[in-house]
Amino acid sequence: MRTDNKLFILSNGRVAAIDKKTGEISWEVKLKEYIKTSLSYAVGQIFLEDDKLYIGVSGILLCLSAKDGSFRWKNELKGWGYSFISIANANTGAAAQDQINAAATSAAAAAVAVAATTAATTASS
Structure with a gap:
């Protein structure tokens, strides 16, 4: 079962x-x-x-x-x-760990995008 x-x-x-x-x-x-x-x-x-x-x-x-x-x-x-x-x-098991890793990667990518946007905005000011 x-x-x-x-x-x-x-x-x-x-x-x-x-x-x-x-x-x-x-x-x-x-x-x-x-x-x-x-x-x-x-x-x-x-x-x-x-x-x-x-x-x-x-x-x-x-x-x-x-x-x-x-x-x-x-x-x-x-x-x-x-x-x-x-x-x-x-x-947590492999599947749960994969989800945690994917969420961490997405959060890191979002932080990089925010930092790049902030840097570009500051440079153009």
């Missing part, structure tokens, strides 16, 4: 893969299987990288397969409490 045509949601103690074209649920996992606290009103974060979903909820970090929702690992983050977990990743 390709993950680029899927949306991944986290709500009410469940994680699901939704088909973008049809809106159908491809798979669904109830997190209470891995987290023993009540998740009815828990606020969490979900992050996709390659074929892995990282879910932070109730002070616990889980990793599931994006393909089918199967369990990969769990870290209970002992000593961190049970509040909201914010997730970020430094690995």
Whole structure:
């Protein structure tokens, strides 16, 4: 299963893969299987990288397969409490890095054009 045509949601103690074209649920996992606290009103974060979903909820970090929702690992983050977990990743991947490089090149070209216009205007004054 390709993950680029899927949306991944986290709500009410469940994680699901939704088909973008049809809106159908491809798979669904109830997190209470891995987290023993009540998740009815828990606020969490979900992050996709390659074929892995990282879910932070109730002070616990889980990793599931994006393909089918199967369990990969769990870290209970002992000593961190049970509040909201914010997730970020430094690995942007080649495609994202290409976009960042293209944006930087465009910004540099625009700066050169502004500098050239400013120099030409100043010289003609």
